[in-house]
Amino acid sequence: MSKKLYLGKSYYINNGIDMSDEYFNISQSDERAASLLCQQELYNQSVYLYIQSMEKYVKSAICKKIDVINDYYAKKLRLMGHSLDDTIDFFIEIVSGNNEILKMQITEQIKNGVLKGIRFSAMYNAVRYPFYKNQNYKMIEMSKNDCEQLKGINDLLKNYIDSIIVKI
Numbered sequence: 001m002s003k004k005l006y007l008g009k010s011y012y013i014n015n016g017i018d019m020s021d022e023y024f025n026i027s028q029s030d031e032r033a034a035s036l037l038c039q040q041e042l043y044n045q046s047v048y049l050y051i052q053s054m055e056k057y058v059k060s061a062i063c064k065k066i067d068v069i070n071d072y073y074a075k076k077l078r079l080m081g082h083s084l085d086d087t088i089d090f091f092i093e094i095v096s097g098n099n100e101i102l103k104m105q106i107t108e109q110i111k112n113g114v115l116k117g118i119r120f121s122a123m124y125n126a127v128r129y130p131f132y133k134n135q136n137y138k139m140i141e142m143s144k145n146d147c148e149q150l151k152g153i154n155d156l157l158k159n160y161i162d163s164i165i166v167k168i
Contacts, residue, residue, distance in 0.1 A: 016068045055082060
């Protein structure tokens with residue numbers, strides 16, 4: 001009988017500040033990897049990691065504002081998965097509270113201003129897997145320019161998130 005293989009080591013995170021730091025560090029690592037992949041002309045992989053970096057950066061900001069061990073918030077974080085779109089929606093919910101006018105303003109600024117109206121949940125999978133529709137498979141091929149555009153969006157999003165977190 002063979003022995004079970006374990007890879008990596010586990011550790012526990014028990015508060016929002018530590019969780020925020022974890023997401024921040026992973027976001028920075030994903031961003032560095034995306035940049036290196038772009039330099040190596042691995043554009044689809046670079047785009048994928050830029051999206052991951054943005055998602056984790058926003059989660060880092062969220063974790064500064066919520067009780068991450070509260071069952072409601074823990075479940076909410078888990079159900080978002082890797083969706084940047086869902087993460088942005090939750091961020092907007094957290095920072096706008098019950099103020100519908102503020103919610104509409106932040107939604108417009110982030111989704112149409114910062115993120116340029118891009119649906120990242122669709123792109124996230126489309127750069128990695130063939131998509132079947134109408135008896136055809138479709139792939140998206142990214143370019144160096146696409147990576148550079150996403151790098152710019154990533155930078156804009158980080159600046160926007162940081163400016164909002166400071167104010168609330």
